[in-house]
Every structure is written in structure tokens, then in C-alpha cells.
Amino acid sequence: MSADETPDQSVPDEVHEELMAATYRALCAHGYADLTMQRIADEAGKSKSLLHYHYGTKQELLVAFLGYLFDRFEARVAATEGDAPETRLRVLLDKMVPGADDDRDYDRFGLALNELRTQAPYVEAYREQIARNEAVIRRRLADIIREGVEKGDFREVDADRTASLLFAALDGARLQRVAVTDPSGTETASQSAFDAPTEVRAALDEFVVENLVREGGDE
Amino acid sequence: MSADETPDQSVPDEVHEELMAATYRALCAHGYADLTMQRIADEAGKSKSLLHYHYGTKQELLVAFLGYLFDRFEARVAATEGDAPETRLRVLLDKMVPGADDDRDYDRFGLALNELRTQAPYVEAYREQIARNEAVIRRRLADIIREGVEKGDFREVDADRTASLLFAALDGARLQRVAVTDPSGTETASQSAFDAPTEVRAALDEFVVENLVREGGDE
Incomplete structure (x- = not known):
């Protein structure tokens, strides 16, 4: 691919x-x-x-x-195939927040990626590839949610809308964190922004993932 | 002020x-x-x-x-004082998505603001003011959630975490939309990104606001 x-x-x-x-x-x-x-x-x-x-x-x-990032995302999704939809969803969401050992790359790469996205409205080739990358992130998340609904693991929801929420929340949290964090150090001008990715990830578990599961079950 | x-x-x-x-x-x-x-x-x-x-x-x-935007946000919050927490929350969230008559300003100003935020890691004065603006948005949303919990309108939740989710989701949705939309026209490279603000707003009602209210009540 x-x-x-x-x-x-x-x-x-x-x-x-x-x-x-x-x-x-x-x-x-x-x-x-x-x-x-x-x-x-x-x-x-x-x-x-x-x-x-x-x-x-x-x-x-x-x-x-950007195409390479697209491929990496697709490979990551493919690696979860065969797992339960709830597991797949949690694994993919976890990849969108800083891990225990990659905080600096999360910040530095997040910042660079956001600078590139800021050029996208003016550079058609960036815009097209970014649109394609992000649309596929939404689509794969929605596919997993639909899979969960079909299997009876998740309650009936609008899968596309739910996927948009998951992606926008974690993407927004990263943007908020990198915008107020000094890229040359670890100093941040806002603790609430710095903590946003992990806080938002936890809130998505509480409000979305557990909600999907709660009213599902084997019927 | x-x-x-x-x-x-x-x-x-x-x-x-x-x-x-x-x-x-x-x-x-x-x-x-x-x-x-x-x-x-x-x-x-x-x-x-x-x-x-x-x-x-x-x-x-x-x-x-940026200080002026801060003042405008505070005035907007103050204007909802005295209303029910659920109403206050919905009104403030509605202000963060495009209205029926201001689509172009939402996009154009969102783009300009994001360009400014992209400079923030390198310009301390921007970073400090943006950190202050965004921290207060989280704090005010959290205060309203706490008010709802205290009144028994909302179930017990981590108000700060919930506020972070609400803000990050709508902020991320706007970023995603403006990054792939041609600022000189109305053409977008991604319909799912263009629709993200309204889709995410609807998902927040379904997964967060209704969840807060659902298990609350007058007890």
C-alpha cells in the first residue's frame, strides 16, 4: 500500500x-x-x-x-482486526494521546503537524492529503463503532457522529496543549491545556466508550 | 473589566x-x-x-x-447567570459552533485565530494570553457543571474533566474544518471536516449534556 x-x-x-x-x-x-x-x-x-x-x-x-502517516494509521487499524470492537476503539484512542515514554515527540510532532495544517488552507496539495487522512480516521473509527453495534456489543448510535466527536476531542486537546507549551523545554503556560489530552481521553471513556457498552450486551 | x-x-x-x-x-x-x-x-x-x-x-x-476576546467570553458567561445550569451550558456550547448566519466569519476568524495560536509556542506574550483565555473557558464551563451538580440538576461528575472534553471537542472540530476549507470561497476538501462542528455539537448533547441530566433530578 x-x-x-x-x-x-x-x-x-x-x-x-x-x-x-x-x-x-x-x-x-x-x-x-x-x-x-x-x-x-x-x-x-x-x-x-x-x-x-x-x-x-x-x-x-x-x-x-502525509501519505506515509495515512499508511501508518491504516496499518495500526489493521493490527486491531479480529479484536473486540471495544478493544479496537480503546487501542486507537490510546494512540492519540501521549504515552508514558513519548511525551516530547507527541508535543514536538503535534506542533509541526499543526504548523503544516495551518498552511493547508493555502496549499491545495496539503489540504487534499490532510482531508483524506482525517476523513479516513473518522471513517475507520465509525466502522469499528458500526461493527460493535452489529455485534450487539454497542447500543445503536450514529456511528459517524460519534467518530467525529472522538477524533475532534483528542485532536483539539493536542492542539490546545502544543499551542501553550514551549517547544524547546517542558514548560507550559497552562496546566489545564497540558493535561487536556489525558483528561479528554479519560472523559471519552466515561462519556462515550462506557455509554456505548452500557446499553449493549449479547442480545 | x-x-x-x-x-x-x-x-x-x-x-x-x-x-x-x-x-x-x-x-x-x-x-x-x-x-x-x-x-x-x-x-x-x-x-x-x-x-x-x-x-x-x-x-x-x-x-x-486576545484580552478583548477574553472579555467578550466573560460577558457572554455573565449574560447566562441566573439561568438553569443546563441552559447555560447549552447556550455557551452553541456559541462555539457556526450559527445560521455567520458561517463565513466562523471559518475566517477560526483560521486567523489558529494561525495566531500556531505562533504562540514562539511568542511568549501570545502564549500567556491564549493560555489565560483557554483556562478561563475551561473554568467557567466547569463552574457551571459544578453548579448543576450542587443543585441536583446534574449527576456527580468530574467537572474539570468534563469541561476539558466539551472545549477540546468543539475547538478541535473548528480546527479540522478551517484547515481543509478554502478561505477565499466555500469549497471544502472534506465534507466530514466541514460538518465536524455541528456533528460534534450534536454528539456532545447526546453523550455529555443528556448524560449529565439523565441521572440527575430533584433529590
Whole structure:
């Protein structure tokens, strides 16, 4: 699947993976505004001309990178297949909040991604790829909710609407946290914003996941 | 209260109101990146030097503008005082989604505000004022939830956590919508993102507001 997402069909899968992982690290280290092809090349231990050869401009490389995030999300969803819908939902929601060991990447990458999204209204290629990524996040969450309803694990709900709530809440919480947190340190101007991702995750369990399950059951 | 928020205590209230309203219109019309003191002055029908005289730099004016948004939010909360907590909550949540007649301002201003927030990690004065604004939005929502719990209208919940969910969900939905919508037109790259604010608002009624009320009552 990942080869289909790259603009240059000739990039070998393992080189693509390597360069995209380097782009991720470069975004975390330098942010979106200070990202250069040279910095990505340095992260990858490759030449800048190789990057241009495979992806074209920096903007085209970033569109390919958004496609790579799309692939990673799809792989993550696929990895939960066969599990109970409630488990699948909890696992995917957990991936959208900071883990015990990745706080800084969550913040740094969240900040870079938000800077990129802020460009999206003005850059059609970003806008299209971001729209596609986010629509598929909503769709996969909704599919899992529908699966739960069909199996009788979840009560009858509007799956699309519920999925929109789950995604917007965790996405908004991350935005709120990274906007008030100094990217060079761990200082935050607002504890309530810094805690928003974990607080919102807990609230989604209480108000949404447990509500879906509560009135379901084996009927 | 609004005079306390302005950096220059000498700005008369009505001039401050006029200039802040002009800043709002200029942000909607030009976005954050293309906002200039001249454009704000043109919107206000005043001279650029008057703006500099009262507020200093553009950055200082924008911090004052964030303070103005803070005041407007507080006034909005105050206007609901005396109403039932459920009504207060619904009214404030409704203010965070596009109304029937203000779709374009919701989008344009949401976009400008998000651009400003994207600068916040790098500009301490923005970060501090945004942190303050957002913390108070969470606090006021939590106060209303606590009021509902105390009155027996709402069931016992963690008010701060619930407020974080409400705010993050509607804030995230707006971000998702404006990121994929062409600011110069009404075209959107994603219908599910465009609909997110109204969908999320409806889901919050179903999963949160009705849940708060459901197990409450006069006891």
C-alpha cells in the first residue's frame, strides 16, 4: 500500500520508509518552519539530491510524508482486526494521546503537524492529503463503532457522529496543549491545556466508550 | 473589566471597543499572515499612528485583542447567570459552533485565530494570553457543571474533566474544518471536516449534556 502513496513510484519501499522516518525525526527536531531538505537528508544519512530525485520539492516530499502517516494509521487499524470492537476503539484512542515514554515527540510532532495544517488552507496539495487522512480516521473509527453495534456489543448510535466527536476531542486537546507549551523545554503556560489530552481521553471513556457498552450486551 | 485588559490604560473604552472590533473584521478579511496595522486602521476609519499610540506594536495590539476576546467570553458567561445550569451550558456550547448566519466569519476568524495560536509556542506574550483565555473557558464551563451538580440538576461528575472534553471537542472540530476549507470561497476538501462542528455539537448533547441530566433530578 505504501508504494501507491508516493509520488515517485520508483522509490523502493525500504528507502521510502527510511526517508519518511527521517522526515518525522527532522520535524520533531526542527519544527515545520525550520525544516529543510538538508536537515531531512542529514537525519537519513543520505544526500539532499537523493531526496529531490525521489520526491521533487520539499512541498511534494511533505505530501508524501502525509501519505506515509495515512499508511501508518491504516496499518495500526489493521493490527486491531479480529479484536473486540471495544478493544479496537480503546487501542486507537490510546494512540492519540501521549504515552508514558513519548511525551516530547507527541508535543514536538503535534506542533509541526499543526504548523503544516495551518498552511493547508493555502496549499491545495496539503489540504487534499490532510482531508483524506482525517476523513479516513473518522471513517475507520465509525466502522469499528458500526461493527460493535452489529455485534450487539454497542447500543445503536450514529456511528459517524460519534467518530467525529472522538477524533475532534483528542485532536483539539493536542492542539490546545502544543499551542501553550514551549517547544524547546517542558514548560507550559497552562496546566489545564497540558493535561487536556489525558483528561479528554479519560472523559471519552466515561462519556462515550462506557455509554456505548452500557446499553449493549449479547442480545 | 475591559479597560483592565488593555496595555495602555489611557484608551477610552469606546475607542478600544471600536479598534478591537476593527481588528476582528481585519482578521476575518485578511487572515493573520496578511494583517497589517494599516488594514486595521482602514477598517476602523482611524489613522495607523493612533493604533500605534494606543497599543504599541502589532504584536502588542494582538495581545490586547486576545484580552478583548477574553472579555467578550466573560460577558457572554455573565449574560447566562441566573439561568438553569443546563441552559447555560447549552447556550455557551452553541456559541462555539457556526450559527445560521455567520458561517463565513466562523471559518475566517477560526483560521486567523489558529494561525495566531500556531505562533504562540514562539511568542511568549501570545502564549500567556491564549493560555489565560483557554483556562478561563475551561473554568467557567466547569463552574457551571459544578453548579448543576450542587443543585441536583446534574449527576456527580468530574467537572474539570468534563469541561476539558466539551472545549477540546468543539475547538478541535473548528480546527479540522478551517484547515481543509478554502478561505477565499466555500469549497471544502472534506465534507466530514466541514460538518465536524455541528456533528460534534450534536454528539456532545447526546453523550455529555443528556448524560449529565439523565441521572440527575430533584433529590
